[in-house]
Amino acid sequence: MAEPVKLIGCFGSPFVHRVEVALRLKGVPYELIEEDLNNKSDLLLKHNPFHQKVPVLLHGDRPAVCESLIIIEYIDEAFSGPSLLPSDPYERAMARFWAAFMYKCKDSMWIALWTDGEVQAASAREMKANLTLIERQLPEGKKFFGGDTIGFLDIAVGGIAHWMGVFEEIAGVHLLIEEEHPALCRWAREYILDETVGQCLPDRDRVVAALTPRKELYVSIAKAMAAQK
Amino acid sequence: MDHQQEEKVQLFGMWASPYVYKVKWALSIKGMEYEYVEEDLGNKSGQLLEHNPVHKKVPVLVYNGRPVAESDVIVQFIDDVWKGQGGRILPEDPHERAMARFWARFVPDKLSPPIWKWFTTAGGEEQEAAREAAVEHLRVLEAELNLGRNEFFGGDSVGLVDLSLGALAYVIPMYEEIIGARLITEEMFPSLYAWMGRFLAAPPVKDHLPPMEELKLRFRAIREYFLKNA
Numbered sequence: 016m017a018e019p020v021k022l023i024g025c026f027g028s029p030f031v032h033r034v035e036v037a038l039r040l041k042g043v044p045y046e047l048i049e050e051d052l053n054n055k056s057d058l059l060l061k062h063n064p065f066h067q068k069v070p071v072l073l074h075g076d077r078p079a080v081c082e083s084l085i086i087i088e089y090i091d092e093a094f095s096g097p098s099l100l101p102s103d104p105y106e107r108a109m110a111r112f113w114a115a116f117m118y119k120c121k122d123s124m125w126i127a128l129w130t131d132g133e134v135q136a137a138s139a140r141e142m143k144a145n146l147t148l149i150e151r152q153l154p155e156g157k158k159f160f161g162g163d164t165i166g167f168l169d170i171a172v173g174g175i176a177h178w179m180g181v182f183e184e185i186a187g188v189h190l191l192i193e194e195e196h197p198a199l200c201r202w203a204r205e206y207i208l209d210e211t212v213g214q215c216l217p218d219r220d221r222v223v224a225a226l227t228p229r230k231e232l233y234v235s236i237a238k239a240m241a242a243q244k
Numbered sequence: 245m246d247h248q249q250e251e252k253v254q255l256f257g258m259w260a261s262p263y264v265y266k267v268k269w270a271l272s273i274k275g276m277e278y279e280y281v282e283e284d285l286g287n288k289s290g291q292l293l294e295h296n297p298v299h300k301k302v303p304v305l306v307y308n309g310r311p312v313a314e315s316d317v318i319v320q321f322i323d324d325v326w327k328g329q330g331g332r333i334l335p336e337d338p339h340e341r342a343m344a345r346f347w348a349r350f351v352p353d354k355l356s357p358p359i360w361k362w363f364t365t366a367g368g369e370e371q372e373a374a375r376e377a378a379v380e381h382l383r384v385l386e387a388e389l390n391l392g393r394n395e396f397f398g399g400d401s402v403g404l405v406d407l408s409l410g411a412l413a414y415v416i417p418m419y420e421e422i423i424g425a426r427l428i429t430e431e432m433f434p435s436l437y438a439w440m441g442r443f444l445a446a447p448p449v450k451d452h453l454p455p456m457e458e459l460k461l462r463f464r465a466i467r468e469y470f471l472k473n474a
Contacts, residue, residue, distance in 0.1 A: 065354075065384065080342045082349065092338035104324035105310055111317045116298065148298060 018075030020045040023059055025052050027222040029174035030083040031070045035215035036170050037087040041096040084114055087170060100167045113152055113160075114171035120145045122240045128186045129230075129237035138241070139190060146175075146191065150199040158205045165209060169202075173212070176203035181222050185230055253278035254306040256292050258285055259454055260462055262411030263315035264303040269407055270319045272448035274330035316348065319407060331401050331448070347388060347397065348408040355381040359412070362427070363419045363463075364470035375427065382433055385409070389435045395442055402446050406439075413440040414453065418460050422467055 022038065022045050024031030038045050050059055050069055062079035063071045072080040074093065080086050091099040100107050123145065126138035149172060152160055160168035179191045193200045206212055255271070255278050257264035271278055283292055283302050295304045295311035304311050305318045312321050323333040334341050358377035365371040389397060397405035417440075420426050430437040443449060 065350075074339070077339050078343070080339070080346070082346060085342055085345045085349070088345065089338055089342040092341060104321055105307070105312070107324060108312045108317050108321040111320065112312070112314055115314055115317060 017044075020075075021048055021073040022046070023048045023050060023062065023071040023073070024069045025050045027217055027225045028069060029178045030068075032177075032215060032217070033083045033170050033173060034070045034072065034086050034090070036165070036173065036212055037090045037099060039211045039214055040099060040165060041090055041094050043090065043094050043096070084118075084171060087167060091167070097164070098166075099161075099170070101161075109152075110160075110166065110168045110171075113149065113168050116145070116149070117171050120149075122244075124190075125233070125237045126241050126244075127190055128182050128188055129234045130241055134241050135188075139188075142190060143195060146196050146199060150196050150202075153198050153202055159202065165206070165211070169206060173206055175199075176206040177216060177219065178222070179203075181219060181226060182233075184223055185227050186233075252306075252308055254281060255279070256281045256283055256289075256295065256304040256306070257302045258283050260459055261302055262415065265411055265452065265454065266315045266407050267303045267305060267318050267322070268452045269402065269410065269448045270322045270333055272452055273333055273402060274322060274326040276322070276326060276330075316408075319404065323404075332403070333398075333407070334404050335399070344398070344404045347385075347405040350381070350385070351405075351408040351412075355385065355409075355412075359416070359419070359427070363423065363467060366471050366474060375425075378427060379432075382428065382436060386433050386436050389439060396439065396446075402443065402448055406443060406446075410443055410449065413443045414456065414459075415463075416440075418456075418463055422460070422464055 020038070020043055022031070022034055024034070024047055026049055035045075035047070048058065050056055052069070055067060059069065059071065060067060062073065063069075063081045066081060068081070070081075070083055070086060072086045072089065074080070074089075080089050087099060100110055120142065123138045123141040127135055127142045130138070152168065154160070154162060157163060159165050160172065175191065183189055183191070191200065191203070207216065253271070253276055255264070255267060257267070257280060259282060268280075281289075281291070283289060285302070288300060292302065292304060293300055295306055296302075296313040299313060301313070303315055303318060304313045305321065306312075307321075307325065312318050319333060334344055355378065358374045358381065361374035362371055362378055365374060392399070394400065396402055397409070402410075416427055420428075428437055428440070444453070
């Protein structure tokens with residue numbers, strides 16, 4: 016008898032989306048509990064006391080698993096179904112390396128979106144150079160980083176496919192440009208079109224509407240990041 | 245032919261880097277032999293730049309000609325490749341693995357930044373705030389260690405979380421000596437304090453530690469630099 020799987024998330028989060036894609040690719044049924052992050056529930060505070068963030072995965076009675084990429088590796092290892100990570104240890108290391116690289120990129124991406132002047136320009140250059148490095152990881156002639164099907168790295172990078180457009184619209188900046196990153200843009204389109212992804216991809220206009228009020232917060236975070244650099 | 249003889253393992257490192265030691269300890273847990281290449285980070289070798297073009301940093305592990313960079317990635321790679329050999333770095337159970345990965349990330353994401361800030365800031369409000377933040381995170385780790393009631397975060401032997409935290413076992417006492425203030429005392433953190441001694445004496449660790457006097461001089465110079473350029 017399968018133990019119930021619950022995912023605590025919130026509308027519009029790319030990190031929650033990552034976990035939903037992983038669960039669906041793996042064929043694991045789950046209950047999605049949507050949080051209002053302005054009014055965090057006792058459930059969330061109990062299960063993720065340190066970070067108080069979503070996503071949080073609850074599998075049966077086990078203590079919560081937090082942090083989206085850690086959750087995805089858990090899903091891959093705990094459930095049967097198609098593998099999300101490659102089976103070869105070296106390929107696995109490469110997938111983890113580039114997923115970690117994405118994490119390091121987020122600062123320059125954020126600064127490039129939400130600041131202006133020379134600070135913004137410098138970060139935009141850095142971000143685009145990072146996108147080029149990621150783009151080079153796409154296997155020749157394949158739709159996805161994972162090959163013919165979506166894998167761990169596609170999920171890790173997946174936020175770019177949908178949310179980059181969302182943030183660009185809110186910020187009024189254009190960073191992911193077809194002429195500059197044709198292969199990555201092609202990948203983004205394939206990712207969005209994928210049937211499994213489509214099942215848990217929040218409507219773009221609704222996400223823009225939900226996240227636009229957070230613009231000032233984003234700007235202040237970006238300024239703090241730029242100050243620390 | 246012995247399988248191990250066919251494998252060529254190189255580790256590119258630098259004598260003061262805690263991330264390099266993390267990889268050395270991981271290789272030691274597996275009983276793996278390797279060729280160590282010391283890098284001068286002010287004058288990086290062509291080999292290093294070729295093996296880690298993205299970050300240009302150490303450590304880099306090269307296994308049969310294929311490079312792996314980023315210490316967290318390298319340690320998991322080591323555990324994967326030499327799965328049946330030596331000790332386990334990550335537990336068998338998927339949920340325990342997830343917990344180990346979570347706590348291993350806690351160190352660089354939450355704990356190390358305030359400790360570094362405390363060390364590189366002159367005495368005063370800002371330094372005190374950093375110390376308090378560090379203490380808060382240390383309390384969380386202390387509780388986690390108590391929960392397991394084991395010798396190490398990894399159980400009976402050194403595991404992923406111990407490796408992640410490990411360098412702090414010798415770095416924190418050095419910082420304390422240089423600053424002239426304590427961060428971890430036996431009274432405040434009995435479990436962590438005991439863990440520090442056990443970690444430094446653990447078989448995979450004890451013969452693979454940096455030269456302490458040189459490291460202390462280096463840290464003194466670092467603190468002076470930060471205080472002067474504040």
